[in-house]
Amino acid sequence: MTAPSPIRSEVIALSGLRFAYGDILAIDGIDLVLPPGRIGLVGANGAGKTTLLKILLGVLPAASGSVTVLGHPLERGVLEIRSRVGWMPEGDCLPPDQTAADFLGYAAELGGLPPRAARQRASDVLGLVGLHEERFRFIGEFSTGMKQRAKLAQAIVHDPELVLLDEPTAGLDPEGREEMLELITRLDDFGINSVTSSHVLTDIERTCDWVVMLDGGKVLRSGPLSDLSTSDEAELEVVGDASAVAAAVVRLGASVRHHGASMVISYPSGDAFDVVRDAVVATGAAIRRLCPRRTTLEDVFLGEEDADG
Amino acid sequence: MAEGVVFDLGYRPHEGERLGRGGARRALYRDGLRRVLGLRRKARRKIFPFALTGIAVLPALFFVGLSVIAGEFDQAATLFGHPQYFDLTGSMALIFIALAAGELLIPDRVNGTHQVYASRPLTTIDYLVGRGAALATVVVGFLWLPHLVLFFGRAWVSSQGFGSYVTSEYEVLLTTLLGSFAYFVAYAPLAFTVASVSRRASLAAGVFLGMVTISGPVSAQLVDSGFSSMGLFALQQHPGYIKDWILDSSTHDWIPERAGYEPVYSVIVIVTLAVACWLVVLFRQRRIK
Numbered sequence: 256m257t258a259p260s261p262i263r264s265e266v267i268a269l270s271g272l273r274f275a276y277g278d279i280l281a282i283d284g285i286d287l288v289l290p291p292g293r294i295g296l297v298g299a300n301g302a303g304k305t306t307l308l309k310i311l312l313g314v315l316p317a318a319s320g321s322v323t324v325l326g327h328p329l330e331r332g333v334l335e336i337r338s339r340v341g342w343m344p345e346g347d348c349l350p351p352d353q354t355a356a357d358f359l360g361y362a363a364e365l366g367g368l369p370p371r372a373a374r375q376r377a378s379d380v381l382g383l384v385g386l387h388e389e390r391f392r393f394i395g396e397f398s399t400g401m402k403q404r405a406k407l408a409q410a411i412v413h414d415p416e417l418v419l420l421d422e423p424t425a426g427l428d429p430e431g432r433e434e435m436l437e438l439i440t441r442l443d444d445f446g447i448n449s450v451t452s453s454h455v456l457t458d459i460e461r462t463c464d465w466v467v468m469l470d471g472g473k474v475l476r477s478g479p480l481s482d483l484s485t486s487d488e489a490e491l492e493v494v495g496d497a498s499a500v501a502a503a504v505v506r507l508g509a510s511v512r513h514h515g516a517s518m519v520i521s522y523p524s525g526d527a528f529d530v531v532r533d534a535v536v537a538t539g540a541a542i543r544r545l546c547p548r549r550t551t552l553e554d555v556f557l558g559e560e561d562a563d564g
Numbered sequence: 565m566a567e568g569v570v571f572d573l574g575y576r577p578h579e580g581e582r583l584g585r586g587g588a589r590r591a592l593y594r595d596g597l598r599r600v601l602g603l604r605r606k607a608r609r610k611i612f613p614f615a616l617t618g619i620a621v622l623p624a625l626f627f628v629g630l631s632v633i634a635g636e637f638d639q640a641a642t643l644f645g646h647p648q649y650f651d652l653t654g655s656m657a658l659i660f661i662a663l664a665a666g667e668l669l670i671p672d673r674v675n676g677t678h679q680v681y682a683s684r685p686l687t688t689i690d691y692l693v694g695r696g697a698a699l700a701t702v703v704v705g706f707l708w709l710p711h712l713v714l715f716f717g718r719a720w721v722s723s724q725g726f727g728s729y730v731t732s733e734y735e736v737l738l739t740t741l742l743g744s745f746a747y748f749v750a751y752a753p754l755a756f757t758v759a760s761v762s763r764r765a766s767l768a769a770g771v772f773l774g775m776v777t778i779s780g781p782v783s784a785q786l787v788d789s790g791f792s793s794m795g796l797f798a799l800q801q802h803p804g805y806i807k808d809w810i811l812d813s814s815t816h817d818w819i820p821e822r823a824g825y826e827p828v829y830s831v832i833v834i835v836t837l838a839v840a841c842w843l844v845v846l847f848r849q850r851r852i853k
Contacts, residue, residue: 312682312683314682334585334685334686334687335685337682337683337684337685337686338582338584338585338684338685340683341683342679342680342682342683344676344679346676346679347675347676348675348676348677348678348679348680349675349676349677350671350672350675350677351675352605352606352609352671353604353605354604357604361591361595362680362684364587364588364590364591364594365588365591365592365680365681365684365686366588366684366685367582367583367584367585367587367588367684367685368578368580368582368583368587369580369581369583369587370591372578372580373591376578379575379576383575393606409680410683413578413684414577414578419683441575444575445575445577446575446577
């Protein structure tokens, strides 16, 4: 029996990290400390997400700065890190001429598991990702969705502490996407920390509890999703014409954005809900819906990009 | 009637031992063996390696069978002695290596499986040593197996008795093993190099076979025209020349010999070529580290 892993306060720590492809700076002085759990790495294409994941694996060498993964400095313990990390690349990584069971068993052995345990793990993990019935089929006969699930299976088959997922929903139809997001959410229940890279913000919102926003190789924001997605604004929908309520809100000193019967009220100097109450009382309007406005990741991302110029 | 019950065991973490890098290396080696022999692949992938092995062993079985029926025969008069056997199996090994080298390196690169290796506790050197060791095992085994059959067959029908024959002639086993290894060292590094720059196994095999087979006649022409140093470029001739040296025989008029080079120069050529090829392949496969 191996000793249980100590509880960690951070799974990844980066300091002054830089990387360039020739003259093009892909990672520009990143400082980050990421806690255990489900981490989302979000950014437009070319933001540096895949480059960062490859640096964490030791596939790409950092030009400068330090990288610590699961408590191990990358420059001294890349093989130790790799034995405890799984990687699901965006592109193909599966041999079409092997059965899923054979390849998963092999992938587990490559991760250091003894052959017998590897075969058992391959069967178990294929069951977890919903490929148990197809485990003796050749991978070349798989659909895109099945291949994505097999890719996730190979990433966790050696029971890593951390798994890096690069665009895991790429190329999937809506049903396959739902299944993949469900599987990623379950990784936390398995005790596996995850870093999911995606340019699809809604995927990150659904699967992660910590978000890192990258743009042009720099970190725009990093923090718990709950911190990023809460706001002091109120969202109000009234029955009938909303113009009178909007005018009352403005008279009370708040700002308002409204489309038809719905409006978003912002009142930086006080509680937006107090303004709504006073405006509704003054106009006698009937409320259909009133709730705190939840900021989407897209709002935050676009706002940060605008602020960044 | 009892009803079936489905138990969802959920995720069970691996709590047993972990073999680390050593286990990963052994897994690579075993996978290489399976890949070269077509094991755990579709049936058509098994045809070539096993058919070739069968063809290679058949003459040995024939002569052993003949000697069992006819009694012990004069070894000197046997058409298929150990040196001659290499002339048959050496050409077959050349084709086998051409196809197997591509099969070992190209699919990993084309299918993106390198990315799986890159996320495991392995280095580029581990990967190449694992692949090379798998090919060496199969090729040396393929070349040596007929000699084992021939040797133990002769020991079986020998008038001096099995044990006495084995004791007195065991050196043949060592020299044929060494000769088999010479063929591997002469051919495999170049085959790996061609495979490391190609995206199609059949194309890589064709280019490798073309280079090796053409080198003989071209070198012979140049040697006969007075460029004796070109005798060292007869790539297909070196392992045979070295094999004759090891087995103390003379089965051919080897081109390096005709150019005036001792067998030791052939050893130097194949070792130098192997080192150069190793460096090229290491550079081409560097992404795993």
